[in-house]
Amino acid sequence: MSLSEVKPIGSVAALIKDRRTIRDFKQDPVSDELLLQLLNVAVWAPNHGNRQPWRFILYKGEGRRTLADAMLLSYDDDEMREKHGKPKWRDFMGIPAHLIVILKEDSRQKQWDEDYGAVCALIQNFQLAAWEQGLGVVWKTNNYNYEEGFQQVVGLAADEKIVGLLNVGYPASIPKVQPRQAAEEMLTIIDSQ
Template identity: 65%
Template sequence: MNFMETKLDGPIAELIKARRTIRSFKSDPVSRSLLLELLNVAVWAPNHLNRQPWRFILFQGEGRTTFAKAMVQTYSAEDKEKYGRKKMEYYQAVPAHLIIVMKEDPRQKVWDEDYAAVCSLIQNFQLAAWEQGLGVVWKTNNFGYDPRFRHDVGVKAGEKIVGILHIGYPDIVPPVQQRTPAEELLTVIEE
């Protein structure tokens, strides 16, 4: 079969359709070597002029407490009282937190290209992780913009947090959520 005869029901298409966002993880640790393998696959994302505008910050083991404290400190006093303990426990139980940052560029076109590249990297990571039996949830919470959080987790000036990935072996895999068929969203212009 040549390239043009490839069908869209092969292993990659099935992997894309099978992947789920995971929010409930088993307590089993995720090895750093596996995470590095996944990142080394993910960096093959398309990126303009091979700029590779990404950087990674990983929290595992006791580092999860650093991550959890940095996140909870961004809460209002009322929210800390209401949710702080529960969120601390949750984030300390997630096996790994991976922050994906990009270098910001003042040129809008370059910024857009780099943001798209980093998003592609994150999707590559999620798919590669799913293939290895790992679940991921990609978060873009408000605390990622808080200067205290950014400082405490090591985000530098001139960097944007594109995603915070919570990673682990799935405890609960949610059911399929239907997608709108592309035919309903496609506009065709032939003339």
């Protein structure tokens, strides 16, 4: 039997394989209590020295307009703003919740790498916990995350980085499974001789 034929034996493995990236959301609001519950699970991500190098900003309801406007202003070309920005603005307003996940940057490279990995693990924890509760998430890393004007509007400090903008809501549709390459095709094993 190959490694790819081994069946998951636990609910965590099944949850990992079942989760999908959701881009099509119902209009149903997501409660603050549920989002806080999910974040309180997500913060259990492994992180070196228990530095917990993250913080969050949640936009929902009319607050989404602030975020959508900041995204729209990140287009400095009128034609691109009309063609791409305005449809994206409407999309922003149709998604129940947007969660910005921020890394508190450390100037030491090793610690920065460890902290960035920890924040990415936190985002995966959040996605899995959300999926378990019937919520979908898409992790966005678009160009506006790097635009100074956008960063100022969302209140990013000079020593912070946006790791992801998570769109969160109840799925209106669930995409089909995307196959993964078997791990043994990418694994090199070094064993004693």
